[in-house]
Amino acid sequence: MQRPIQIASDFEARYPAASARATECAMNLVLTSELLVKRIGALLQPLRLSSASGLVLSILADSESPLPPNEIAERLIVSRATVTGLLDSLERQNYIRRLPHPSDRRMILAKITDSGRQAAQAFRPLVHARENEWFSVLDEAEQEQFLAALHRLQESLRELS
Amino acid sequence: MQRPIQIASDFEARYPAASARATECAMNLVLTSELLVKRIGALLQPLRLSSASGLVLSILADSESPLPPNEIAERLIVSRATVTGLLDSLERQNYIRRLPHPSDRRMILAKITDSGRQAAQAFRPLVHARENEWFSVLDEAEQEQFLAALHRLQESLRELS
DNA sequence: TACTAATTATAAGGACCCTAACGATATTTG
DNA sequence: CAAATATCGTTAGGGTCCTTATAATTAGTA
Numbered sequence: 001m002q003r004p005i006q007i008a009s010d011f012e013a014r015y016p017a018a019s020a021r022a023t024e025c026a027m028n029l030v031l032t033s034e035l036l037v038k039r040i041g042a043l044l045q046p047l048r049l050s051s052a053s054g055l056v057l058s059i060l061a062d063s064e065s066p067l068p069p070n071e072i073a074e075r076l077i078v079s080r081a082t083v084t085g086l087l088d089s090l091e092r093q094n095y096i097r098r099l100p101h102p103s104d105r106r107m108i109l110a111k112i113t114d115s116g117r118q119a120a121q122a123f124r125p126l127v128h129a130r131e132n133e134w135f136s137v138l139d140e141a142e143q144e145q146f147l148a149a150l151h152r153l154q155e156s157l158r159e160l161s
Numbered sequence: 162m163q164r165p166i167q168i169a170s171d172f173e174a175r176y177p178a179a180s181a182r183a184t185e186c187a188m189n190l191v192l193t194s195e196l197l198v199k200r201i202g203a204l205l206q207p208l209r210l211s212s213a214s215g216l217v218l219s220i221l222a223d224s225e226s227p228l229p230p231n232e233i234a235e236r237l238i239v240s241r242a243t244v245t246g247l248l249d250s251l252e253r254q255n256y257i258r259r260l261p262h263p264s265d266r267r268m269i270l271a272k273i274t275d276s277g278r279q280a281a282q283a284f285r286p287l288v289h290a291r292e293n294e295w296f297s298v299l300d301e302a303e304q305e306q307f308l309a310a311l312h313r314l315q316e317s318l319r320e321l322s
Numbered sequence: 323t324a325c326t327a328a329t330t331a332t333a334a335g336g337a338c339c340c341t342a343a344c345g346a347t348a349t350t351t352g
Numbered sequence: 353c354a355a356a357t358a359t360c361g362t363t364a365g366g367g368t369c370c371t372t373a374t375a376a377t378t379a380g381t382a
Contacts, residue, residue: 008223011289018289021304022296026197028311033194034238035318036187041340052368062169069331077195082369084332089367106330106377128172128179135183137313142306143182149299149307150189156298157196202370213338230361243339245362250337267347267360 005031029153036134043127047119048093052076053086054123057095057112061120066099066109095119166192190314197295204288208280209254213237214247215284218256218273222281227260227270256280 005027007020041051049057056072069083076083087110090096095116101107112120138146166188168181202212210218217233230244237244248271251257256277262268273281299307 015286015289017286017293019293019296021301021308022293023289025296025299025304025308025311026292028308028315029190030194030198031238032311032314032318033191035315037191039318050367070329077192078368079370080331081333081371085368101330104330104378108331125176125178128176128184131187132178132180132183134314134317135180135186137317138186138310140182142310143186145303145306146310147182147186147189149303150186150193152298153193153295154189154196156295157193157200211337231359239338240340241361242341242363246338262360265348265360269361 039130039134040127043130044123047123049119049123050089052078052082053090053095054127056083056086056090056110057116057120058124060096060110060112061117061124066111068101068107068109070107072110090116200291200295201288204291205284208284210280210284211250213239213243214251214256215288217244217247217251217271218277218281219285221257221271221273222278222285227272229262229268229270231268233271251277 005024007024011020011023012018037051040054044051044054047054055076059072059075060067069080069087072087073080073083087096087098090110091098094113096110096112099109099111101109135143166185168185168188172181172184173179198212201215205212205215208215216237220233220236221228230241230248233248234241234244248257248259251271252259255274257271257273260270260272262270296304
């Protein structure tokens with residue numbers, strides 16, 4: 001099928017400022033994430049939702065009030081233009097509606113519909129149960145360490161180049 | 162800017178088969194990977210390469226012989242159709258050429274050009290040095306643990322649903 | 323008040339990635 | 353040997369995501 005990514009043995013000789021271990025971490029991090037996203041996408045496929053629009057729907061389902069695209073973009077770390085497209089597809093499926101913002105006429109608010117809430121209630125228990133299964137190969141302490149490592153990497157990656 | 166992802170406190174009450182920690186791991190894994198991919202993409206931008214086509218070029222630069230799209234798709238875990246598109250754009254930039262396979266006329270071989278090898282030599286030291294910097298927030302032992310966790314997750318994610 | 327700057331959502335165009343299907347070629351099977 | 357099956361790269365169509373540009377509205381300032 002596919003083995004974990006390995007780095008060539010002469011790697012550090014060729015790239016003196018590099019670390020084979022760091023590069024191996026980077027490639028396997030991305031690889032693992034892609035596997036996970038594909039798995040979640042497969043769970044959402046019966047509902048005609050992508051992993052991105054499923055996440056938007058989850059965010060709206062968890063929010064007590066409708067949210068502006070602005071804020072959704074910030075949470076997903078994608079551009080506002082991307083959120084426009086995601087809301088378009090969710091609106092086409094009647095999972096959300098766009099409402100005018102009461103005080104700022106530049107803005108709209110995305111509000112989940114009953115049908116959207118129903119869809120979220122259909123897939124979220126499945127998805128979260130699977131996540132639990134997948135990560136159960138790590139015990140609690142290992143999960144905490146893994147999470148701590150991810151947090152530190154995020155900080156490191158957010159520092160100005 | 163953006164904080165690490167947190168899970169609502171009533172999460173496990175709402176989803177009995179779920180684990181807040183596992184879901185938090187999953188979301189932060191994907192988030193961290195996306196940050197990393199964007200960082201690498203920014204490094205490749207001056208060369209008009211995306212992170213995906215940069216990876217294809219690296220694979221071809223490391224291979225002693227030209228490779229069939231088939232095999233590139235397997236290493237990248239993307240479809241063959243995707244590789245066709247990546248090779249198209251690399252060929253447009255004269256970074257690779259398509260050669261007929263000597264024995265199997267269904268296949269082609271992607272061969273890196275001198276110009277492609279030059280491009281790879283331009284960006285790889287930069288990219289790998291940065292990877293080293295980013296991951297230096299973890300010490301050697303932590304990197305090994307992180308890598309081991311990723312390997313186990315990959316296995317777990319590859320098991321049939 | 324008028325001007326400028328900032329922020330909003332959206333549109334347009336491009337890259338990546340998928341599935342499904344197609345034609346060509348190889349391989350296996352009867 | 354002939355026919356069915358499998359595999360190759362590619363194409364077509366759709367979704368996601370990006371950057372850049374645009375129109376509308378708001379906020380800040382002289």
